[in-house]
Amino acid sequence: MAFFPLSEIQSWERFYRGNFINGLSGFKSASLIATVNHDGISNLAIFSNIVHLGADPALIGFVNRPREAAPHTIRNIETTGEYSINLIPANLIEQAHQTSAKYGEGESEFKAVGLTEEWTGYSKAPFVLESPVKYCLEVQEIIPIKFNHTSFVIGAITAVFLDRQILAADGFPDLEKANIITSLGIDGYYGTERLARFSYAKPGTVLRVIE
């Protein structure tokens, strides 16, 4: 097993170090966040650092990179208070990755990468029509992270769209059935294969596999 102290990691070339550290935190839920600006122009960007904060209230958090590097999504969320998170199926990974290119604020990534805005009465933000699992949120709090000028954005889910056939009898959305991908680092996209679902763990009892 190789060992890398921080002093060695800090000596590495910037992109090598970025790839290394980004991947360490493991497989992520890369998703497309859609917003709209004050001129009605939509924005679409891929975010991979998304967490579940709680089910009641239903809260989701995501990390926005420093504003100077990634200004549009967070500014639009501050302007309208609303956004949508759209999960990515395997057939859309090229378009999804392409949203990370630096387009100007006047140009919508939807059109640039070839995805379709889906406007509903449920959110000021559009959804991605092609996404089979998506939900809209109202922002609750934006917490500045002082160490590196990132932001932790917390939103409350207000509505969900998904293909009903991926829903298990106990409410579990089996994203694999919709070919939803997982990501690694800043540029790796992976399909999944279920190993197991396990029953609620208690000391001294044997886990049961949930079918």
Next chain:
Amino acid sequence: MAFFPLSEIQSWERFYRGNFINGLSGFKSASLIATVNHDGISNLAIFSNIVHLGADPALIGFVNRPREAAPHTIRNIETTGEYSINLIPANLIEQAHQTSAKYGEGESEFKAVGLTEEWTGYSKAPFVLESPVKYCLEVQEIIPIKFNHTSFVIGAITAVFLDRQILAADGFPDLEKANIITSLGIDGYYGTERLARFSYAKPGTVLRVIE
């Protein structure tokens, strides 16, 4: 496509709603966080909501559930300032899930589930000997999330251990080669299969696949 407004989701039975909302946020980097308490007794617990905050400084954040539900890890981090994050290969998913059982503070989950403490000179916290990718951290800040009493715990990476053969030439740690799993919801574990790595995206250029 099925549509679920928040009012309907809130009317659901608690466990059904929990499964549904937990899974919505997508595939996660479930990992084992190891700590030690003031009596020297180790603690090991599975956490799935882990994010990359930045590569320089190398910062990782994770969500700790409300203290009344999950007190040990966060208390140990406050006591010692240090913890390790250990990624989970497919052959350890049962032991990893079993760490979520409510063991008393005097009982180490390492022994209870059959994993091995690995003490090093690099952290006050142990590592999981059986994990092929792991790193230790010093806590930087614990941010209380006011809406539901969870905490967002930010740590700085101080050292990394991993199998050198998973490292690509550009620093990308190909976790799939170490059979690292991804998780979904509170109880689903999945293997992965690489679809693609894509080159840095720029407007108007075609993505290249990185081998």
